[in-house]
Amino acid sequence: MDAVIASLPEYWDGFLRTLYLSVISGIIALIVGTLLAAMRVSPVAALRGFSMFYVEVARNTPLTIIFFFAAIVLPRLGVKFEQFEVAAIIALSSYTAAFIAEAVRSGVNSVPVGQAEAARSVGMTFTQVLGFIVLPQAVRTVIPPLINILIALVKNSSVAGAFFVLELFGYGRQLSNDYGNQVLWILLGVAFFYLLITVPLGLLAHFVERKVAIAR
């Protein structure tokens, strides 16, 4: 137990880095994912095909493989990063973007056809239909799954710890080396800090889900 107290500074540093990785990758993934979803419904066939291919491949690739590629294979190919955080952010956001794209797309699809038809029939244009009718309703459906994806992102950021980034999991590995006799407490400490992020997010998802759930 005293090992945990003695290494509180490391925990705090790791906690902040986990948060940093998750927030930055989360923002990038939200932007890229929304773009991918937009490409998926766009009338331009090439964009549609590309988005479909990307999402399908990224969703079926283990995250460890993507990390391995970003942190070990890319530098060998001449793409050098000054910090491994950059590789981690690239890996996390390119992986998460695919899931976000799917969530956003199925949210748009969940709006009943009649809504769009009605909007069209009162003479709204494409942008009006999307902006005033479809998207506001889609957002309601999309937010709970999005929060779940972000929770998964926080947990996935632990993989970065194995690829030279000292976040919570990375510190966990290091500390359990330093305090070989108190591994149990060290790792429970790491677990606690993860729960500190994931449990509130989970409660938020639950709350939002109940708040926006409306019978259609």
Next chain:
Amino acid sequence: MTSVLYDVPGPKARLYSLIGSAAGVLIILGILAIAVTTLAQQGIFDADRWAIFYGPMAPDVWNLIGQGILSTLAAAAVAAVIAFPLGIALCLLRISLIPWIRIPTQVVLEFLRGMPVVLMMLFVLLVFATGQFQAVVVGLTLYNAAIFAEILRAGIQSLPKGQREAGLAIGLRSFQSRMSIEFPQAVRRMLPSLVAQLVVLLKDTSLGYIVGYEELLRKIQIMADFLGPDFLFPAFFVGAAIYILINLTVSRIAIMIERRGSKKAAGGVAPPSLRTGLVVGGNDPVAKDSVEGPNKA
């Protein structure tokens, strides 16, 4: 697609779309070309780099890859086989009528679900001083059992109330009604989600790499370390392709089950709205395909 959202394109719009398509293809091809030339400058496409897969080394290389695939599949299979019954047990405890069983189970499930799988693997490995295989299997089992339990619980709650009431009315005990009336239906309704979670489980075996389990990715690295850095990219490329192919196959199976299930299962497969967010990371490969929306018009 999305024909409800805008008018059917006329000749002009079709021309623009064609131009847009061409431009899009050109941009994507351009990016690919840059990537390929960069790779070519590194000599990635030299035949001798790929010779490990067909040259004199090939039997050893493929043997190593084969071992990697086998240990990946073995960990996934063992974990899945244990996790499913454990998930059923956890689900039973979670929906128990007795609060002091139900509430602690809920806490345990939340704990397991909020934890990175790789941390659990490391925990088992260091605290219980097991082998790597056991660590990977136990980590995967605990995590996925918790997810299975949540999926099954959602399945049971989606059943009409009358199912359980009828069971109790003909004199079944609560447990009997759960096992012989509710569970079979819940499993069938949630089958797509369960299979989707299997894909996640299969993907997560690659986390074994981090705790030193010799699965496919670790074998690839061993191979690259042995052969020299020149062979890292070819080895990685083949390994990643194998992983993706396996996962795509299982995803396809999930979609097939969805299609068959929606015709066969009693009461059909649960609607996707019930299933969203259950499989972590929205990795339900089928929920997306069954959503009826403006695009299906």
